[in-house]
Amino acid sequence: MIKKLATAILVAVIVFSLALPTLAVDIPDPQFELEARSALLMEADSGRVIYQKNAEEQLAPASITKIMTLLLTMEAIEEGRASWDDVVTTSERAADMGGSQIWLEPGEEMTLEEMVKAIAIVSANDACVAVAEHLYGSEEAFVEVMNNRAEELGMENTHFVNTNGLPPGDADEQGNYSTAYDVALMSRELLKHGDVLEYTSTWIDYLRDGESFLRNTNDLVKSYRGADGLKTGYVEDAGFCVAATAEREGIRFISVIMKDVDSKLRFEEAAQLLSYGFNIYQPIEVAKKGEVLVEELEVYKGKDPQIKAIAKEDLNVAVIRGAEDKLKKQVLIDSDLTAPLAEGDRVGELRVLTEDKELDSVELVSDREVERGNIIQIVIQLLKRFLHNLVNIF
Numbered sequence: 524m525i526k527k528l529a530t531a532i533l534v535a536v537i538v539f540s541l542a543l544p545t546l547a548v549d550i551p552d553p554q555f556e557l558e559a560r561s562a563l564l565m566e567a568d569s570g571r572v573i574y575q576k577n578a579e580e581q582l583a584p585a586s587i588t589k590i591m592t593l594l595l596t597m598e599a600i601e602e603g604r605a606s607w608d609d610v611v612t613t614s615e616r617a618a619d620m621g622g623s624q625i626w627l628e629p630g631e632e633m634t635l636e637e638m639v640k641a642i643a644i645v646s647a648n649d650a651c652v653a654v655a656e657h658l659y660g661s662e663e664a665f666v667e668v669m670n671n672r673a674e675e676l677g678m679e680n681t682h683f684v685n686t687n688g689l690p691p692g693d694a695d696e697q698g699n700y701s702t703a704y705d706v707a708l709m710s711r712e713l714l715k716h717g718d719v720l721e722y723t724s725t726w727i728d729y730l731r732d733g734e735s736f737l738r739n740t741n742d743l744v745k746s747y748r749g750a751d752g753l754k755t756g757y758v759e760d761a762g763f764c765v766a767a768t769a770e771r772e773g774i775r776f777i778s779v780i781m782k783d784v785d786s787k788l789r790f791e792e793a794a795q796l797l798s799y800g801f802n803i804y805q806p807i808e809v810a811k812k813g814e815v816l817v818e819e820l821e822v823y824k825g826k827d828p829q830i831k832a833i834a835k836e837d838l839n840v841a842v843i844r845g846a847e848d849k850l851k852k853q854v855l856i857d858s859d860l861t862a863p864l865a866e867g868d869r870v871g872e873l874r875v876l877t878e879d880k881e882l883d884s885v886e887l888v889s890d891r892e893v894e895r896g897n898i899i900q901i902v903i904q905l906l907k908r909f910l911h912n913l914v915n916i917f
Contacts, residue, residue: 557780557792559780561576561702563575563576565707568882568883569880573776585764588688588701590706593643594672597719605657606635611653613632625649625735626735639722643723644740662685665686680704681705684696698760706779710766710779711777714752714777723741724752726738743790750768762784763783764783765783805847807840810838816873822862825894826895828893831889832870832890836885836886838873838875850875850882851877853874862895866890869888
């Protein structure tokens, strides 16, 4: 009887909207022209494209391909299918890669972390193949997963045939191809695995007990404030490429340059795009960790059922200057708030939207523990709810 009564009167989801105008704000036109064949600037949190030039044109990505290789590696580690301490043994095929490499020898062993360091810092083609074989048994199997993951991410104009972006041996064969937009999509996904930035932001490091010197191929991590990744690329067909990212005051941008005319210019134009983003956006603090978003919530079957919903973490969003007052904050409360409930348990979510698109969100959690009540307390709680609903009906 109690269960039926509870089911009848419990509200499935409570939504509180703090609605503000959501008028669109135009992005200022850039006062520059790029030499690169294709380019794109994306605000990382929202995925909003701020600037694009031929961003859907299929081009050879060269070593930018390795962003996907790093993504699959990070996912394998976070899912527990691999660990940083794994010993990776170099096959003859991996050792036979040309281009940028760390000159692995057949049978040479390194940890997975050392291999990732080599890929992220010096764009090691041999390490890419060694990692692929370690994780999936063969490079071919790994490449199949790369293409499946690209499809999942909505990379509609991308196809991979290898892990590192080297051109095929036969000139008639199709090599890797992608677009500036697709590169930004996989870059954004990789950035969800923050540990990778420890490697992509490293300027100088060493392997083999200091015998092998590593110097980052991405000059921006040394020269541009806030830059901490991601990946450069060059082969003759691809020209000079870079997928760069930088963060300042909680705002992060992804800049993609493809088929530029020389190495120096790709970095200059990538930096130009990043600076354009930082100039037109500003950070807005939406909620602080521990801030009360809902003053009073009732926990079903609780001994002392009233709690407060507080922000689990800080929440900041990037907003175009002039659009600070054009946000919508929405609080959603979960439907199954039932005792026992521990302090810090999830009770809902705060979302920030603009133009009906979600910018970011943070979990709401209970400010205290709620013990399970006895049968009398539960019945009283249900009767109060029942009477409250009757009053609202009539």
